[in-house]
Amino acid sequence: MKRILYIxxxxxxxxxxxTFTIQNRQAVExxxxxxxxxxxxxxxxxxxxxxxGMIAGYLASLRMVVRMQRQLAQARKEIRQVEQEVQNxxxxxxxxxx
Numbered sequence: 001m002k003r004i005l006y007i008x009x010x011x012x013x014x015x016x017x018x019t020f021t022i023q024n025r026q027a028v029e030x031x032x033x034x035x036x037x038x039x040x041x042x043x044x045x046x047x048x049x050x051x052x053g054m055i056a057g058y059l060a061s062l063r064m065v066v067r068m069q070r071q072l073a074q075a076r077k078e079i080r081q082v083e084q085e086v087q088n089x090x091x092x093x094x095x096x097x098x
Contacts, residue, residue, distance in 0.1 A: 017043075 021043040029039045038045075 017047075 021041075024042045026042055027039055028042050028045055029037060030045060031037050
């Protein structure tokens with residue numbers, strides 16, 4: 001079910017992207033620093049900006065993901081130690097108190 005939803009969303013996104021590209025063929029000129037200029041279709045400029053934003057967002061979240069993975073590894077290590085401790089306690093013989 002999830003796969004069908006993803007495929008449907010992908011098809012809709014591609015349809016919207018293609019129709020956007022067809023309807024916005026006009027050329028735009030973008031000026032960069034140091035006098036650099038680029039002229040090209042509006043859709044390509046927007047797509048490039050979107051992709052650069054996605055890359056920047058991924059790089060910004062990468063630090064948090066690495067930290068969370070490190071915490072997960074530490075938690076798994078602690079769980080293994082506690083499980084081993086419980087296993088050792090279960091194998092101890094029971095002594096009569098009285």
